[in-house]
Amino acid sequence: MAHKRLTRRTVVAAMAGAAAGLARPLVARAAATSVRIGMIRALYDAGVAIAYTRGFFKEQGVEVELVPFGDTAESNQALGIGAVDAVVAGISAAFLNAAARGVTARVVASGGEHSPGHGIISLVMRRELVERGAYKGPADLRGRKLALGRYAPPHWLVKKLADQGGIGVDDVEAVATGIGNALPALLNGAIDGASVLEPYASELVAKGNAVRVASMDQVQPNFPAGYLLFGQRLLTTEPELGRRVLAAYLRGAGAYRRDTADPAGREAVAQTLRGLQINASADMVSLGFPDDARPSLHFVDDFMAWLTSAGVVRKPPRLADLLDDRLRIQALADLGGHL
Numbered sequence: 001m002a003h004k005r006l007t008r009r010t011v012v013a014a015m016a017g018a019a020a021g022l023a024r025p026l027v028a029r030a031a032a033t034s035v036r037i038g039m040i041r042a043l044y045d046a047g048v049a050i051a052y053t054r055g056f057f058k059e060q061g062v063e064v065e066l067v068p069f070g071d072t073a074e075s076n077q078a079l080g081i082g083a084v085d086a087v088v089a090g091i092s093a094a095f096l097n098a099a100a101r102g103v104t105a106r107v108v109a110s111g112g113e114h115s116p117g118h119g120i121i122s123l124v125m126r127r128e129l130v131e132r133g134a135y136k137g138p139a140d141l142r143g144r145k146l147a148l149g150r151y152a153p154p155h156w157l158v159k160k161l162a163d164q165g166g167i168g169v170d171d172v173e174a175v176a177t178g179i180g181n182a183l184p185a186l187l188n189g190a191i192d193g194a195s196v197l198e199p200y201a202s203e204l205v206a207k208g209n210a211v212r213v214a215s216m217d218q219v220q221p222n223f224p225a226g227y228l229l230f231g232q233r234l235l236t237t238e239p240e241l242g243r244r245v246l247a248a249y250l251r252g253a254g255a256y257r258r259d260t261a262d263p264a265g266r267e268a269v270a271q272t273l274r275g276l277q278i279n280a281s282a283d284m285v286s287l288g289f290p291d292d293a294r295p296s297l298h299f300v301d302d303f304m305a306w307l308t309s310a311g312v313v314r315k316p317p318r319l320a321d322l323l324d325d326r327l328r329i330q331a332l333a334d335l336g337g338h339l
Helices: 008-019 023-030 043-053 072-081 093-100 127-131 153-164 179-187 200-207 232-237 239-260 263-275 300-309 326-334
Strands: 034-039 063-068 086-089 105-110 121-126 145-147 173-175 193-197 210-215 227-231
Touching: 034 043, 034 072, 034 239, 043 063, 043 086, 043 239, 043 263, 072 086, 072 093, 072 105, 072 227, 093 300, 105 232, 105 239, 105 326, 121 127, 121 153, 121 200, 127 210, 145 179, 153 193, 153 210, 153 300, 179 193, 179 200, 193 200, 193 210, 200 210, 227 232, 227 239, 232 239, 239 263, 239 326
Parallel strands: 034 063, 034 086, 145 173, 145 193
Antiparallel strands: 086 227, 105 227, 121 193, 121 210
């Protein structure tokens, strides 16, 4: 697997190249079966990771290069200029702002969702707070220090819990510990809890003397974890290639779903993900995939409205306008109608 990282500098350089005649090499590449897929090594990259590792792309006659990125903003920018052909992106301000700018990309399939039993974002609290009754429910979040990423889905979970408790999200102190420091911060009492993704939530419960008190699937069921996005090449220039890429991806998502439902398969999946530098463990909460891989829009309008009111999203897009179901429906038909 290629591990060349596209940084902001290289993306900007690629944009300059586009102005100087990038169309010529893109036309030459269009006849090939090689495809570049961006990934940020998050759990919602699981469908791509399984399809890549188990040879599903090759079975479709597609050679895939996985291109790592540091964050969603970088991957979305690379997709917009054609530096990669597809990415799986988490729902974020960066994604929504890129969509509002009219980036030529479409959501073609689910990258996973927080379906019941698959809440991969959880709020965990220090065990002693729970056991002595200092934390009994969302109202007790007032004044608490929580490790979380601001204006991201973990922050959204805390916001919705604060709403349930009759307090404001600003009544909760967001602490930027960084994920690597959340465990020692919990253990030494520097923070009261954390709202984090898997596998970190499960690690904090296992090692940080913490209790999982809520998860996204309980508070915002079926909220999207991520989306698979295609750029112009796979959507319009070579849609047949796009169909084959999507068929392989859907097989990967289906295999992930089946294997994580089986205790014997969970460790194999975790090993596969770790082999591609995606942090995973066999005992973590697994990502949910709907049977038809349809992208979820549950609660997304509310999430966008919150980000817009906070000023981190400038102009919310209409997500329904970003969906393109044609290739997913065709690819599903190839797989018998379901994952």
